[in-house]
Amino acid sequence: MSSRRSRSRHSGSSRVTDDQINDLVSKLQQLLPEMHNRRSDKKSATKVLQETCNYIRSLHREVDDLSERLSELLENADTTQADLIRSLIMQ
Amino acid sequence: MSSSLLSANPALNSGRSSTRRRNKKKIQSHAIAENLSSNDQHQNSPIEWKSETQQQIYSSKLLQALRQVRNGDGSPAPKRVHEAADRALATTAKGRTRWSRAILTNRLKLKFMKKNNIVKRQRKVMTSISTGNSRSQRKSKVKILRLKSKSLPAFQRKVRVLSRLVPGCRKQPMPVVLEEATDYIAALEMQVRAMSALAELLSVSGSSSSH
Numbered sequence: 001m002s003s004r005r006s007r008s009r010h011s012g013s014s015r016v017t018d019d020q021i022n023d024l025v026s027k028l029q030q031l032l033p034e035m036h037n038r039r040s041d042k043k044s045a046t047k048v049l050q051e052t053c054n055y056i057r058s059l060h061r062e063v064d065d066l067s068e069r070l071s072e073l074l075e076n077a078d079t080t081q082a083d084l085i086r087s088l089i090m091q
Numbered sequence: 092m093s094s095s096l097l098s099a100n101p102a103l104n105s106g107r108s109s110t111r112r113r114n115k116k117k118i119q120s121h122a123i124a125e126n127l128s129s130n131d132q133h134q135n136s137p138i139e140w141k142s143e144t145q146q147q148i149y150s151s152k153l154l155q156a157l158r159q160v161r162n163g164d165g166s167p168a169p170k171r172v173h174e175a176a177d178r179a180l181a182t183t184a185k186g187r188t189r190w191s192r193a194i195l196t197n198r199l200k201l202k203f204m205k206k207n208n209i210v211k212r213q214r215k216v217m218t219s220i221s222t223g224n225s226r227s228q229r230k231s232k233v234k235i236l237r238l239k240s241k242s243l244p245a246f247q248r249k250v251r252v253l254s255r256l257v258p259g260c261r262k263q264p265m266p267v268v269l270e271e272a273t274d275y276i277a278a279l280e281m282q283v284r285a286m287s288a289l290a291e292l293l294s295v296s297g298s299s300s301s302h
Contacts, residue, residue, distance in 0.1 A: 016266050024269035031276050049249035052272060056256045059279040066286040067172040073293040074157060074167050 021045070028052055138184055140277035145183065150285045152179040174198075180282050189267070190275050193259020 022045070029048045032055055138145060156175040160167045177194050184191035243251075247265075254260040254268045257275045 016264070020266055021269070024266055024273070027273050028269060028276075031273060046245050046249055049246065049253060052276070053249065053252050053256055056253075056272070056276060056279065059276070059283060060256075062283050063176065063279065063286065064169070064173060066283065066290060067176055068169040069290050070157070070176075070286060070293070071167045071169045071172045073290060074161055074172070 025049075136187075137274055138187065138278070140274075140281040146281055146285050146288075149179060149183045149281060150289060152182055153285060153289065155179075176282060176286060180278055184274075184278060188274050189259045189263065189271050190257050191278075197258070 025045045025048050029043055032048070032051050153176055156179045157167070157172065160171050160175050178198070181191035181194035186192050186195075250265050250268055253272055254263060257268065257271050260268045260271050263271070
C-alpha cells in the first residue's frame with residue numbers, strides 16, 4: 001500500500017521493517033477489547049491505533065473515577081489496619 | 092538488590108517525617124537510574140500484568156502509598172490518590188519500561204522545574220531582548236509544526252497522538268511507542284482491576300464497621 005511505502009521512506013534512518021510494524025500493531029490489536037476478536041485480520045493499522053488511543057483514554061478516565069471513589073472511601077474509613085488485614089486475607 | 096531497596100524502604104519510612112519520605116524518593120529514582128544500565132539485558136522479560144501475583148504485588152504497594160497519602164494531608168484529594176496509584180504501578184513495573192521510568196522521574200522533575208522554570212524564563216527573556224531573535228524562532232517553530240501535521244499520513248499522526256498518551260514516549264520512534272503502548276495498556280488494565288477490588292473492599296468494610 002502506498003501509505004506504508006511512504007512510511008518506510010520517512011523512517012529511513014531507523015531501519016524498521018513493515019513486518020515489525022505489522023507485528024506490533026497486531027499485538028496491540030489483540031489487547032483491544034473488541035466484540036468479535038476472530039476478525040482480527042481485517043482491521044487496518046490506522047483503525048487499530050485510533051481504538052488504542054480511545055481505549056487508553058477510557059482507561060485513564062476509569063482510573064480517575066476509581067481514585068475519586070477511593071479518596072472518598074479513605075476519608076470516611078477510620079481504620080487502615082483493617083484494609084491491610086483484609087487484603088492479606090484476600091491473598 | 093536495588094529492587095529490594097525499593098520494597099524495603101516504604102516499610103521503614105512509613106510514619107516518619109516528610110524529609111525521610113523525600114529522601115526515600117530520591118533513593119528510589121537513583122536506584123531506577125542504576126537499573127537502567129543493568130536492565131538492558133532484562134528487557135526481554137516483560138511483566139505479566141495479567142497474573143494474580145502482579146496484581147497482589149501492586150495492591151500491597153498501592154495500600155502503602157495510600158496510607159502515606161492519608162498521613163500526609165488531612166483529606167486525600169483524588170489527584171493525590173491517582174498520582175500515588177500511578178507511582179505504585181510504575182514501581183511494580185521495576186523500571187523495565189520507559190513509561191514507568193518516566194512516571195517515577197516526573198515527580199522529581201516537577202519539583203525541580205518549578206524552581207528552575209522561573210530562572211529559565213528570565214534567562215530567555217534576557218537573551219531575546221539582547222539578540223532580538225525570539226520572533227523569528229517562534230515563527231519558524233510554528234511553521235514547521237503546521238507543515239508536519241498536514242503532510243504526515245494518518246498513521247504517523249495517530250502514532251504521535253498515542254505517544255502523547257503514553258508517558259515518556261513523546262520523542263520516541265514509532266516501534267518504541269507501539270511497544271510501550273502494549274505494555275502500558277496491560278498495566279492500566281491491571282491497575283483498574285486492583286483499584287476496583289480495593290474500592291469494593293473498603294466500601295464493604297466501611298459499611299460493616301459502621302453497624
